[in-house]
Amino acid sequence: MPRSTYALGCDQVTRLMTILLLVLSLFLLYEKLDVPLMLVFLLVLFSLLLRWRFTFNPLFFLIDATLLVVVSFFQVDATLLLALYIYTFASRIQVFALSPFFLYCLAILPFPLLLFPAVSLLLGLTMALWKKERDTMRQEADELRLKVHRLQEEEEHLLLDYQDAQQLSRLEERNHIAQILHDSLGHELTAAHLTLKAMGSLLVRGEVEKAQDSQAKALDRLENSLDQLKLAVRQLQSDEEAANQRLRQLFEQFSYPVDLHLSGDLELLDPAVRQVLYAAVKEALTNVAKHARPTMVKAHIAVTGATTRLMVENDGLYDQKNPETGNGLRYMRRRVEALGGSVAIQRDQTFRLLVTLPSKKEM
Amino acid sequence: MTIFMFALQQNLKQKISLLLLLVLPLVLLFIPSMSGSLPMGFSLFGLLNLYSAFLLTRPVVEDRMQKIVVRIAASPVSHGYYLASHLLASLLLLSVQCLIFVVASFLYFGPEQTNYLVLFLLYFSYSAMVLSLSLAWNSMFRSYATSFALFSGIGSIMCLISGLSFPLSLLPQSIQTMVRVLPTYYLAHGLLMLGKQSGSGILLSAVVLWIFAGIFLLIGSKRRF
Numbered sequence: 255m256p257r258s259t260y261a262l263g264c265d266q267v268t269r270l271m272t273i274l275l276l277v278l279s280l281f282l283l284y285e286k287l288d289v290p291l292m293l294v295f296l297l298v299l300f301s302l303l304l305r306w307r308f309t310f311n312p313l314f315f316l317i318d319a320t321l322l323v324v325v326s327f328f329q330v331d332a333t334l335l336l337a338l339y340i341y342t343f344a345s346r347i348q349v350f351a352l353s354p355f356f357l358y359c360l361a362i363l364p365f366p367l368l369l370f371p372a373v374s375l376l377l378g379l380t381m382a383l384w385k386k387e388r389d390t391m392r393q394e395a396d397e398l399r400l401k402v403h404r405l406q407e408e409e410e411h412l413l414l415d416y417q418d419a420q421q422l423s424r425l426e427e428r429n430h431i432a433q434i435l436h437d438s439l440g441h442e443l444t445a446a447h448l449t450l451k452a453m454g455s456l457l458v459r460g461e462v463e464k465a466q467d468s469q470a471k472a473l474d475r476l477e478n479s480l481d482q483l484k485l486a487v488r489q490l491q492s493d494e495e496a497a498n499q500r501l502r503q504l505f506e507q508f509s510y511p512v513d514l515h516l517s518g519d520l521e522l523l524d525p526a527v528r529q530v531l532y533a534a535v536k537e538a539l540t541n542v543a544k545h546a547r548p549t550m551v552k553a554h555i556a557v558t559g560a561t562t563r564l565m566v567e568n569d570g571l572y573d574q575k576n577p578e579t580g581n582g583l584r585y586m587r588r589r590v591e592a593l594g595g596s597v598a599i600q601r602d603q604t605f606r607l608l609v610t611l612p613s614k615k616e617m
Numbered sequence: 618m619t620i621f622m623f624a625l626q627q628n629l630k631q632k633i634s635l636l637l638l639l640v641l642p643l644v645l646l647f648i649p650s651m652s653g654s655l656p657m658g659f660s661l662f663g664l665l666n667l668y669s670a671f672l673l674t675r676p677v678v679e680d681r682m683q684k685i686v687v688r689i690a691a692s693p694v695s696h697g698y699y700l701a702s703h704l705l706a707s708l709l710l711l712s713v714q715c716l717i718f719v720v721a722s723f724l725y726f727g728p729e730q731t732n733y734l735v736l737f738l739l740y741f742s743y744s745a746m747v748l749s750l751s752l753a754w755n756s757m758f759r760s761y762a763t764s765f766a767l768f769s770g771i772g773s774i775m776c777l778i779s780g781l782s783f784p785l786s787l788l789p790q791s792i793q794t795m796v797r798v799l800p801t802y803y804l805a806h807g808l809l810m811l812g813k814q815s816g817s818g819i820l821l822s823a824v825v826l827w828i829f830a831g832i833f834l835l836i837g838s839k840r841r842f
Contacts, residue, residue, distance in 0.1 A: 280798065288641050289806065292797050296828040303835040 264388045268345055268381045275341055275374055279334055284372060286331045294332045302338065313343060319355050326362070332573040333362045344378025352378075370556075386543060389498035409585065420526045427525075435486065439479050446475035487578055501532050505530060507538050508549050510568075518557025522615050530589050531555075531564060534597075534609045537586045546570045546605065558614060564609040571605055582601070620699055624706035626677045637669040638710055642718035643835070646725045654784065655731060655812050662718055663781040664802040667772055669714060669787055670747040671754075673707035678755040682840060696840045704748060711744035737818060739811065742826040745806045749830040750800060750836030766789065771799060780805030800829040 262270070283291060288522040301318045304310070326333040336355050343352035352375065359371040453468035455526060498520045505512045512609045520528065535553070542551055548568040586609075589598040595611035628634055642665060677700070680686050689699055719737045722730070751768075758764035762767035776782050778792060781800035785793060795803045803822045810818030 284794070287794060287797050289803075289818075289825065293821065293825050293828065296825060296832065300828055300832050300835070303832055307835050307839065502810065 264385050265383070268385070269306070271377055271381060272341065275338055275377070276302075279338065279370070282334060282367065283331055291329060291331055294329060295335060298322065298335045298338055302342070305342075308413040310348065311349065316351055317338060319343075319351075323355070323358060327393070327599070330362065333359060334367055334370060337374040340371050341374035343538075344375050345381040347379070347382045347386075403516050409588070413588065420432070420529075424523070431486070433612070436500060439482050439486070442475045442479040442482060446472045446479065449475065480588075501528075501535060504532070504539060505553060507541055508551070510548050512539075512551045512553050515552075515554045516564075517555070520555075520557055522557060522559070522613060523562060526611060527562060528612050530595075531562060531609075532592055533589060534564055534586055535566070537582050538607050538609075541582065541607075542566070542568045543603075545572055547572070550604075560615050562611045562612060562616060564611075565606065567604050567606040569604045571601075620694070620702035621706050624676060624703045625709070628706060631672065631675075632711065634669070634672055634710070637665065637672065638714045639717060640644070641665055642714055643721055645718070646721055646817055650660070650727065654721075655808055655836050657783075659722070660781045660784075660805055660808055661834060662740065663801060664773075664776045666711065666714065666740065666744055667747045667750075667776060667801065668769075670711060670744065670774070671706065671751045671768055673710060674703075674748065674751040674755055677703050677752065678758075678761050682759065682761065686840070690840070699837055702751070707748055708745060708796060711748065712741055715740035715744060732814075735811060739804065739807045739826075742823045742830075743807075746800055746803075746826045746830040749833035749837060753833040754837075755842055756837045756839065775799055775801050776810075785809065800826070800833075803829070 280287070280295065283295070287295075298318075301315075305315065319336060322336055322339065323362070324330060326336070336359050340352050340356050340359070343349075343355075347606040356371060356375060360368065363371070399512070411499045413477075448473040449468050453472065456462075456465035456468060480522060501520065502514075503515045523531065538553075539551075544547055546568050548570040550567075550569050552565070552567045554563070554565040590597050591608055593611055597611065598610075600606040600608070628635050638738060646656070646657045647659060648656070650656035650658075680689070690696070715737055719740065720732050722736070723733050746792065750821060754763070754768055755764050758767075773782075778788065779785075779796045779799045780788065781801055783794075785802075785805050788796070803825045807819050807822030807826070810822060
């Protein structure tokens with residue numbers, strides 16, 4: 255929440271109360287205010303201002319207050335000014351320091367004037383409690399900020415780990431393909447190769463029948479290889495199809511009907527881009543469910559060779575704060591930007607989320 | 618050139634300052650006095666001194682308004698050194714004003730009129746107080762013109778009711794008690810004690826003036842940008 259420039263904080267109010275007590279003490283001493291008493295008053299004021307401007311050991315206040323007690327032996331009216339020191343001690347919860355002076359005031363001052371140090375004491379303690387409360391709140395806020403900062407750091411690490419995992423999965427995928435090609439195609443092709451070589455030797459020696467057998471075997475092996483190749487491609491395609499199916503299911507299983515327009519081939523997308531697109535769709539639909547009661551939800555996914563665009567639009571918004579401040583959208587933006595894409599939000603009668611991604615991951 | 622010399626030059630460049638410091642104190646000598654008391658010019662000098670001090674703090678205020686203070690803060694010159702140099706330059710000029718007035722009084726009224734050394738010390742204490750008061754007052758404003766406009770009104774009233782513009786004895790008793798909180802009262806009180814030749818009264822007035830100077834200095838010397 256933005257804070258007003260003119261807002262009074264605890265420290266300002268504590269100082270304001272000191273000024274108020276100074277004025278009040280002057281008012282109470284008004285009838286007896288001669289030049290020596292004015293001198294004492296000014297010395298007390300000087301002592302308080304000195305502490306306002308410069309930081310001294312709080313023990314020096316004890317010296318000042320003790321000197322005032324000594325002065326009050328000769329100028330009884332000056333006892334009332336001890337209330338200012340009582341207030342100062344109380345506002346710092348220095349109970350041991352204020353007690354003797356407060357007791358001295360109780361012993362010396364007559365009843366109506368006695369209320370002044372008592373009020374000063376209460377006021378000082380109130381200020382001290384306020385300060386304590388404020389410090390606790392500040393500490394809690396600092397801890398929360400620290401937690402948020404750590405979470406953000408964690409998230410950065412996760413994003414990096416995610417990118418590493420993508421790289422790893424790509425390598426694994428390559429290994430998998432290599433393994434399929436080696437296990438299924440390699441043997442057959444090698445055998446076909448050897449059979450054809452043998453067939454060549456047989457033809458040179460004029461053993462035509464045996465050469466024809468070898469040719470038939472080589473053909474079998476080559477046909478077999480073609481079958482194996484088709485099978486391997488089907489195995490690889492099945493993962494991509496599953497991913498595309500999951501994306502479609504997101505829209506189909508959403509609690510509100512979605513008017514989905516899909517153009518282009520999702521299978522052309524890089525796996526990392528497809529995964530971020532999936533996460534973006536999921537986040538967008540979650541936000542629709544959380545922040546709106548829509549009568550219309552439109553989704554457009556356009557895939558071209560260079561870019562992929564996602565647009566999710568809905569109406570029926572709740573009157574809420576700017577959703578851009580939400581964590582989900584922030585994390586989505588980071589993931590999209592990590593791939594070289596961008597996220598835009600348009601909000602008026604409807605809420606429109608636009609995500610643009612490169613179709614191929616930028617390396 | 619040191620800041621002290623620069624401040625001195627800046628102050629002396631203002632023609633009105635020269636008029637207030639050198640000429641007007643001499644004019645005050647010709648104001649007729651009431652019988653049985655010190656000449657009226659002695660207390661009116663407090664009013665002149667107050668406005669002179671206000672004019673002499675102008676360079677400090679203008680430095681703040683023109684953001685020169687920000688540049689000084691970035692330089693190796695400390696704020697304390699800068700402020701002390703300016704205040705000492707102004708105090709020197711005010712002391713010269715006091716000295717001119719005291720010497721001229723000595724020559725005009727004769728040596729029997731009063732103790733001129735004590736009178737000078739009282740004026741010197743008062744000069745330090747009004748200089749600090751001007752500094753503290755100006756620290757509350759962002760424009761020198763507004764500050765001066767308000768000060769000219771409040772300063773005149775303050776001098777009027779604290780016995781500098783006309784004798785304190787002519788004021789009602791209730792006001793006489795009330796004005797004890799005003800710093801300018803202590804020059805009038807000191808002059809009254811000087812007339813009565815009360816050493817303790819004069820000392821008390823001078824001490825109060827110095828404490829007021831300290832208080833105003835604590836408020837006014839806070840660095841503001």
